[in-house]
Amino acid sequence: MEKFTKVFVFISFLFGIQTINAQCPNLLENQATGPNSISFLSQSLSAGADSAIAVSDAGECGLTIVNNDANQPWAKYLITIDLTQNGLLAGDELITSIEVQNSNGQPRIEYNQNNTPNTALAFSSFSSSNIFNSTFIIPSDINTIDIWLFSNYTQNTPGSVTYKNLNISKVATGGGDTSSPVITSFTSTTQTSNSIDLSWSATDDQGSISYSLSQNGQNLGISTTATSYQSTGLTAETSYSFTLSVTDTSSNTTTNSINVTTSSTGTTSTGSSIWTENNSIASYVGKVGIGTSSPGNYELAVNGNIRAKEVKVETANWPDYVFDNTYVLPSLEEVQQHIAQKGHLPNIPSAKEIESNGLELGEMNRLLLEKIEEIMLYTIQQQKEIEELKLKIQNNQQNEE
Known part of the structure; x- marks a missing residue:
């Protein structure tokens, strides 16, 4: 009878565990609640991961991602968030949190764009804490944010990691259209002693x-669709300031100002009188085009060559951050994968992008120095490996002697 009781208790215990685990689905549910919680479009194993097993710990559900194949270097679990489904716009913030319960390998989470490698908006390898909290802003021109949960971030190594308490919610701050109109021209065509004629044009991506x-x-209360205006009743040889404001349907506004001087009594002049001179310094408030009438968003646009002895570019975020202990240096395998997929280094614009958008000197110098500092770190790592190999060879030679 005593043996029967013990067997019954043990069976009841196992049944209780199965009942608890049965209440946890074989997927990760968003623990955030309320109108700002994010729904998931799909969840699936990816890149050769073997299984996703539901687990329960003190009533909390988790998911263990397992990979037993050493030939699957980046086995992971994929959770896809569709931006349209969740009403998310460029500029909105996502607040996230996830916890690692236990691991047989290196945990890693990445929030990538359009399921593309090396586009992470946030990531962590849980080196300093078993909980990763992050807030990031949704960029433009993407359709999905994809959560990658790795079974083991150590390449070509089997492993398993349990993730739980995934919380994702949004803070709606984006406005969809965030691009301001572009004033392509704003000039004075004619000036008399008592009048000034103005004309202008502008464009916007929304039309x-x-x-x-x-x-x-x-x-001056002009018509909102007018593209010209004559100001009358003015005083001869007097400077007047005119400000043009252009607003699109999303309330994005661009302004431009010019100063125009009326002519002397009895004379008429044509062309723009927008420059002022003080102590041999000519100045102008507005955009300048040389060889072009469309400077776009630039204060100075030159359609031609520029010769100078020195160009000084002021920039911020100089890449000393590469040498910070928190900087995540991509592995050479990741770099190789990125080059194979996209044909250029990570974070470096492609030849097509440069051809279309040009090259920003300050930003490009920052990116090039970032790559140089990363190469220095790779070199230091390789030198350490060389020294270790030398030592091993030396020890082997001594043992043979």
């Missing part, structure tokens, strides 16, 4: 724009 014009700070 619909409205105009307003002020003179010396006073709104």
